[in-house]
Amino acid sequence: MRQIVLDTETTGIDPKQGHRIIEIGCVEMIGRKLTGRTYHVYINPERLVEQEAIEVHGITNEYLADKPLFSHIAKDFIEFIDGAELVIHNAPFDIGFMDHEFRRLLGNQIKETSQICAVLDTLDLARKIHPGQKNNLDALCKRYGIDNSHREKHGALLDSEILADVYLMMTGGQTDLNLSGKSSGDSGSQVEVIRRLPFDRKPLKVVKATADELEQHESRIDLVVKEGGASLWRH
Incomplete structure (x- = not known):
């Protein structure tokens, strides 16, 4: 199975109010293994980013001024996700924005993301596995011992990489991980901290x-x- 772990950053919280996508980050998995292929782009939203959103992701209007429009990146983006299963945390938020962008650009050709690929919502999955507990990405990282200390602000590609680890741990598998160090889980018990090895690491000596x-x-x-x-x- 080909899966694309995806995250977006936006100008605000509601596409119905004209808010737009400003960043897309994706990592590819095939057969539950990270392939090293990614898709990452910043987008000029043709409108101002709200200050509350900037405080979350740190992406300023000045930074986006010279970035491509969604219409310029849409073809490559659609080709990257076409036919895959999207793995998204709180999928209705990201899918809502993607559907909005597709409708603006493509009209009747593509109305919804579901016409391109399937969608798996890891927030819904986490709520079923851990009912009554916090299930945001930070809480899940703590619960599964995944190191996200380098996540000072939200970023689409970084969040996608972290979510890939969370998803694999939630569903009983692992990717290329290096176990080192200790960290306290939700219950206060000591758990192994998972640190991902870089994709371009040298092969092990035989x-x-x-x-x-x-x-x-x-x-x-x-x-x-x-x-x-x-x-x-x-x-």
Whole structure:
């Protein structure tokens, strides 16, 4: 299965009031493994970003002034997500904005994101797994021991990378992770902190047995067989 973990940042909270997407961040997973492929873009919304939104994500009007319009990035974005399952935390928010952008740009060609791909809402999933508890992204990181100390403000690509780890942990799997350090979970117990290894890390060194070591290994198997034992190494 091809899944795209996605997050957006916007000028405000309601597309019906004319608010627009200003950042899209996506990471790709195939067969529950991160592939290293990402999609990340800042967008000129053709309107002012509300101060309350800037305080959340830190993206200013000045920064967005020279960025491309949604119409300029729409084709590449749609091609990246086409046919995949989108994994989004609080999906109705992001999908609402995406649907709004698609309708503005494409009219009757594409009215809804659901015409392009499936959607999985991790907030809804977390509420089913952890009813009555906080289930925002920060709370889930703490619960599953995922290091998000580098997340000072919301950012679409960073939040997508963090959500990928959260989703895999919630659904019983892992990606390329390095366990190190300790952190307290919701219950106060000590849990392993998960730190993601970079996609471009060097391959691990393969150490092969020497001729002498192989000879000793075979001698030990000979002894096991001589004493009436069975050796899987000889099968």
